[in-house]
Amino acid sequence: xxxxxxxxxxxxxxxxxxxxxxxxxxxxxxxxxxxxxxxxxxxxxxxxxxxxxxxxxxxxxxxxxxxxxxxxxxxxxxxxxxxxxxxxxxxxxxxxxxxxxxxxxxxxxxxxxxxxxxxxxxxxxxxxxxxxxxxxxxxxxxxxxxxxxxxxxxxxxxxxxxxxxxxxxxxx
Numbered sequence: 001x002x003x004x005x006x007x008x009x010x011x012x013x014x015x016x017x018x019x020x021x022x023x024x025x026x027x028x029x030x031x032x033x034x035x036x037x038x039x040x041x042x043x044x045x046x047x048x049x050x051x052x053x054x055x056x057x058x059x060x061x062x063x064x065x066x067x068x069x070x071x072x073x074x075x076x077x078x079x080x081x082x083x084x085x086x087x088x089x090x091x092x093x094x095x096x097x098x099x100x101x102x103x104x105x106x107x108x109x110x111x112x113x114x115x116x117x118x119x120x121x122x123x124x125x126x127x128x129x130x131x132x133x134x135x136x137x138x139x140x141x142x143x144x145x146x147x148x149x150x151x152x153x154x155x156x157x158x159x160x161x162x163x164x165x166x167x168x169x170x171x172x
Contacts, residue, residue, distance in 0.1 A: 007155070008045065008153050008154060008155050009153075009154055009155075010151055010152065010153055010154070011028065011030075011151075011152045011154055012149065012150070012151050012152075013026060013028045013135045013149070013150055013152075014026070014135075014147055014148065014149045014150075015072070015135055015136070015137050015147065015148050016145075016147045017145045017146075017147065018070065018137060018138055018139035018145060018146045018147070018148065019139060019142070019145045019146070020140065021138050021139070021140040022138060023079075023080070023081050023082065023136060023137070023138045024136065024137060024138065025078065025079060025134050025135065025136035025137075026134070026135050026136075027078070027132045027133075027134055028132065028133045028134065028135060029131070029132055030042055030128065030130070030131050030132060030133060031131045031132075033154070033156050034128060034129060034130060034131050034168075035131075036129050036130075036164045036165050036167070036168035037161070037164075037165070038164075039158050039159050039160065039161055039163075039164045040156055040157075040158060040164070041127055041128060041129045041156070041157055041158075041159055041164055041167060041168075042127070042128040042129075042154050042155075042156055042157075043124075043125040043126065043127050043128070043154060043155050043156075043157055044091065044092075044122075044125055044126045044128060044152050044153070044154050045121060045122070045125045045153045045154065045155065046120060046121040046152070046153040047074065047091075047092045047094075047118050047119060047120065047121075047150055047151075047152055048120070048150065048151040048152075048153075049072065049094050049113075049118050049148065049149070049150055049151075050148070050149040050150075050151075051070055051096045051146060051147070051148055051149075052146065052147040052148075052149065053142055053143070053144045053145075053146050054143070054144025054145065055144075057143070057144050058108060059096065059098040059108055059111045059142060059146075060098070060100070060106045060107055060108045060142065060143040060144070061098050061099065061100035061105075061106070061107065061108050061141055061142065061143070062105060062106060062141050062142065062143050063100065063105060063141060064100060064102060064103050064104055064105045064107075065100065065101065065102070065103065066099075066100050066141060067097060067098065067099045067100070067141065068097070068098045068100075068108075068139070068140060068141035068142040069095060069096065069097050069098075069115075069139065069140055069141070070095065070096040070137065070138075070139040070142070070146050070148060071093070071094070071095045071116070071137050071138055071139070072093065072094050072095075072118075072135065072136065072137035072148045072150070073090060073092070073093045073094075073135075073136050073137065074090075074091040074092045074093070074133060074134070074135055074150065074152075075087070075089040075090055075091060075133065075134050075136065076089045076091060076128060076130050076133055076134075076171035076172075077089035077134070077171070077172065078134050079134060079136050082136065082137075082138065088170070088171075089171065091126050091128070091133065092118050092119055092126070093116055093118065094113060094116055094117065094118035095113065095115045095116035096111060096112070096113055097111065097112055097113075097115050098110070098111040098142065099111070106143045125155075127157075127167060128167075128171065129164055129165075129167035129168035129170075129171055130168055130171045130172060135148070135150055
């Protein structure tokens with residue numbers, strides 16, 4: 001299975017204005033890179049995540065002695081809500097948690113991704129054979145609306161026709 005590799009490049013996507021826990025999703029068009037019939041597939045090597053609260057404000061929590069969370073997922077199929085990593089469409093997931101341990105609203109004591117660290121990189125990358133992937137997420141209890149941005153480091157490879165088609169079919 002000879003694979004022709006390309007130089008790495010970056011794909012960026014954002015879901016904006018998350019608030020109140022509503023799930024939002026945006027499609028990421030990979031049609032320029034993925035063509036199962038033409039044997040061209042995308043390999044995602046790294047996922048980098050940025051959480052932006054308001055105008056780059058602190059991730060403050062609306063309630064005193066409360067918490068706020070921002071969840072995101074990258075999937076090969078459109079979703080209506082957050083799914084867990086047992087779903088075969090999941091490429092990567094992440095979560096930012098901010099805690100306000102003070103008696104005053106709109107403060108924060110600490111924030112962490114340790115509750116669901118997205119894989120910063122895989123050993124051999126994640127192969128994608130579909131022409132669209134989806135960035136979805138939701139945020140609750142932050143003082144400001146929240147944006148979630150992902151940057152994907154990718155390469156394009158050529159697989160045998162049968163391998164590329166099998167991969168594409170497994171991700172639909």
